[in-house]
Amino acid sequence: MDFKLSEEQLLIKEAARDFAKNELLPGVIERDEKQEFPKEQVKKMAELGFLGMMTSPEYGGSGMDTISYVMVMEEISKIDASCSVIVSVNNSLVCWGLENYGTEEQKKKYLTRLASGEIIGAFCLSEPEAGSDATSQKTTAIEKDGHYIINGTKNWITNGGTADVYLVIAQTHPEKKHKGINAFILEKGMPGFEIGPKEQKLGIRGSDTHSLIFNDVKVPKENRIGEDGFGFKFAMKTLAGGRIGIAAQALGIASGAYELAKEYSKVRKSFGTEICNHQAIAFKLADMHTQIEAARHLVLKAAWDKDNGHDYDLSGAMAKLYASQVAMDTAIEAVQIHGGNGYVKEYHVERLMRDAKITQIYEGTSEIQKVVISRGLLAE
Numbered sequence: 165m166d167f168k169l170s171e172e173q174l175l176i177k178e179a180a181r182d183f184a185k186n187e188l189l190p191g192v193i194e195r196d197e198k199q200e201f202p203k204e205q206v207k208k209m210a211e212l213g214f215l216g217m218m219t220s221p222e223y224g225g226s227g228m229d230t231i232s233y234v235m236v237m238e239e240i241s242k243i244d245a246s247c248s249v250i251v252s253v254n255n256s257l258v259c260w261g262l263e264n265y266g267t268e269e270q271k272k273k274y275l276t277r278l279a280s281g282e283i284i285g286a287f288c289l290s291e292p293e294a295g296s297d298a299t300s301q302k303t304t305a306i307e308k309d310g311h312y313i314i315n316g317t318k319n320w321i322t323n324g325g326t327a328d329v330y331l332v333i334a335q336t337h338p339e340k341k342h343k344g345i346n347a348f349i350l351e352k353g354m355p356g357f358e359i360g361p362k363e364q365k366l367g368i369r370g371s372d373t374h375s376l377i378f379n380d381v382k383v384p385k386e387n388r389i390g391e392d393g394f395g396f397k398f399a400m401k402t403l404a405g406g407r408i409g410i411a412a413q414a415l416g417i418a419s420g421a422y423e424l425a426k427e428y429s430k431v432r433k434s435f436g437t438e439i440c441n442h443q444a445i446a447f448k449l450a451d452m453h454t455q456i457e458a459a460r461h462l463v464l465k466a467a468w469d470k471d472n473g474h475d476y477d478l479s480g481a482m483a484k485l486y487a488s489q490v491a492m493d494t495a496i497e498a499v500q501i502h503g504g505n506g507y508v509k510e511y512h513v514e515r516l517m518r519d520a521k522i523t524q525i526y527e528g529t530s531e532i533q534k535v536v537i538s539r540g541l542l543a544e
């Protein structure tokens with residue numbers, strides 16, 4: 165077993181850390197307050213190659229491994245989880261899905277621009293009546309004269325208003341249930357494609373979440389991804405990798421909250437001493453750090469599995485389940501360690517606490533991760 169990171173992996177981690185500190189920290193409180201999409205910051209992340217990290221350079225990406233990707237996700241999430249979810253969706257769900265399952269034409273037309281960050285993408289699976297139960301797709305895609313006609317509504321779509329390219333999952337053959345589902349590439353501005361109002365959220369408020377409405381949207385047949393009926397498998401395969409990214413986001417939120425709490429505990433005094441000298445606070449730090457290390461190992465193991473051609477359905481689900489719980493617990497304790505200051509915006513931990521919650525919900529709730537893990541275990 166070798167835990168040593170390569171020189172290249174360490175350099176990219178350091179670059180992400182510097183970037184987050186210098187470019188994301190200034191203004192993060194204001195962006196959260198105003199629910200402002202981090203447009204300039206996304207441009208800079210594109211310049212650094214963070215938007216197509218695992219995509220081959222042949223298609224405009226950085227050609228890095230999943231380990232590097234999760235380390236960048238962690239560093240960005242320590243400061244701004246709204247930015248890291250943009251990185252995660254574009255990398256794990258959109259670019260990875262297109263590179264692995266798209267046709268050469270689809271890759272040339274869409275992937276190169278997405279991986280370079282010239283445009284960003286969205287992944288559209290959830291619906292008002294199909295969240296955890298993603299097989300219940302009500303959006304339809306009916307084949308007609310060499311096109312598909314798409315009708316329906318998607319909910320909660322990250323990058324919903326800002327994306328240019330949307331991977332949309334829809335039902336073509338309801339009688340075949342999940343085997344009748346397809347995935348399509350849609351472009352913003354296609355006639356009949358409407359973007360609903362922006363959601364007002366608890367956390368990751370800089371991220372742009374919308375519902376999408378499709379009224380007879382005509383999509384060329386060549387925009388279908390994979391064989392007829394491949395859509396559900398496409399979504400599940402893509403989300404399996406996506407979970408590793410969200411697990412890394414959760415890890416970053418936890419580490420960010422822990423680092424702030426530790427620093428604060430060394431300067432804040434009560435009863436004549438720094439609060440870190442009270443065992444109740446020191447033990448909190450010990451628990452936080454131990455749990456973060458355990459989460460980091462799960463995240464890196466899942467990334468390593470993916471990089472080395474092993475199955476990562478289970479390791480990714482375990483990483484997400486555990487890291488998201490650690491993010492929530494750590495952020496709550498970080499607020500506690502800050503006392504009253506933890507409850508106000510300028511100390512950052514209240515935002516991290518609000519941001520942590522989403523990691524237990526999207527890309528499969530914690531309950532659904534347990535379904536994935538237990539099914540995997542029982543099938544062994």
Ligand SMILES: Cc1cc2nc3c(=O)[nH]c(=O)nc-3n(C[C@H](O)[C@H](O)[C@H](O)COP(=O)(O)OP(=O)(O)OC[C@H]3O[C@@H](n4cnc5c(N)ncnc54)[C@H](O)[C@@H]3O)c2cc1C
Binds near residue numbers: 292
């Ligand atoms: C900010 C945000 C961004 C998002 N971004 C995207 C995106 O980009 N693309 C996209 O497609 N979706 C996105 N989602 C949707 C997200 O993936 C879903 O909200 C999530 O999968 C849960 O679905 P739901 O909200 O319908 O909850 P439901 O499925 O209604 O679940 C409600 C509760 O019941 C539990 N539950 C449901 N079924 C079971 C079961 N079988 N066993 C045990 N418990 C169960 C759930 O765990 C949950 O606690 C986003 C959501 C949010 C809030």
